[in-house]
Amino acid sequence: EVQLVETGGGLIQPGGSLRLSCVASGFAVSSNYLTWVRQAPGKGLEWLTVIYSAGDSYYADSVKGRFTISRDISKNMVYVEMNSLRVEDTAVYYCARGYIFSHDAFDLWGQGTLVTVSS
Amino acid sequence: QSALTQPRSVSGSPGQSVTISCIGTSSDVGAYNYVSWYQQHPGKAPKLLIYDVTKRPPGVPDRFSGSKSGNTASLTISGLQAEDEADYYCSSSAAAYTRVFGTGTEVTVL
Secondary structure: EEEEEEOOEEEEOOOEEEEEEEEEEEOOHOOEEEEEEEEOOOOOEEEEEOOOOOOOEEEEEOOOOOEEEEEEOOOOOOEEEEEEEHHHHHHHEEEEEEEOOOOOOOOEOOOOOOEOOOO | OOEEEOOEEEOOOOOOEEEEEEEEOOOOOOOOOOEEEEEOOOOOOEEEEOEEEEOOOOOOOOEEEEEEOEEEEEEEOOOOOHHOEEEEEEEEEEEEHHHEEEEEEEEEOO
C-alpha cells in the first residue's frame, strides 16, 4: 500500500528539541520531493520545508535555522529535526509527497502527528 | 511569506455552484502557474483537488475546477453536494523554492 506514516510527536517543553519521522511505503523517497506541513489547533495549513530528490532542501522563514529536514534513503524515511521549540509550534505535523506530474503539489499525505509545546 | 487570502466561509445549496478566491501577490500566485487546492474534512489529512492552477488528479470529480487571473486564483465547485462540506486551502509556489498556503475557507452546504 502506498502511504506515509508520521511518528515522533508528543509533549515537549519550550526550548526543547524533537525529531519527527515519516516512513514511506510503496514508493521511494529518493525519487520524489517530500514536504512537512503543520496545522495548529483550529488553524490553517502552514508549509514548513521541502526536500527534493537531489537532496536540496528549503524552509519557511518561520522555521529557518530551527528546523532541519533530512532523509534516510536506506530506510525510506524523511525526518524533521525541530530545535528551540516554542509554544506556537504546537500543531499537527504532516509529511506529504510531491505529485510527480507537478512541480509543486502534494498528492499523498500522512495522518499527522501531534506536537504539543508546553511547560 | 504571508498567507494567501481566502474568504473565511462560503455556502450554497445542493446543486448550486460556489467559488472560493485565493488572493496572493506578484511574488507568489501572480508569478507562478503552480497553484494547488486541497480539501480537508475534520480530523483528516488534506486531499489534493487541483494542481498547476487548472489540472485535476485522477479520481477528482470534474465538478471541481480551478482558474487564475493575475494575483488571484479561484476554485469553483459546481453541482454542490453534501460531501463537499469541508475546509479548502489554496497553495502557491513562492520565491526561493518556498510555498505558501491560503488562510482556508469553510464550505457549508445548506
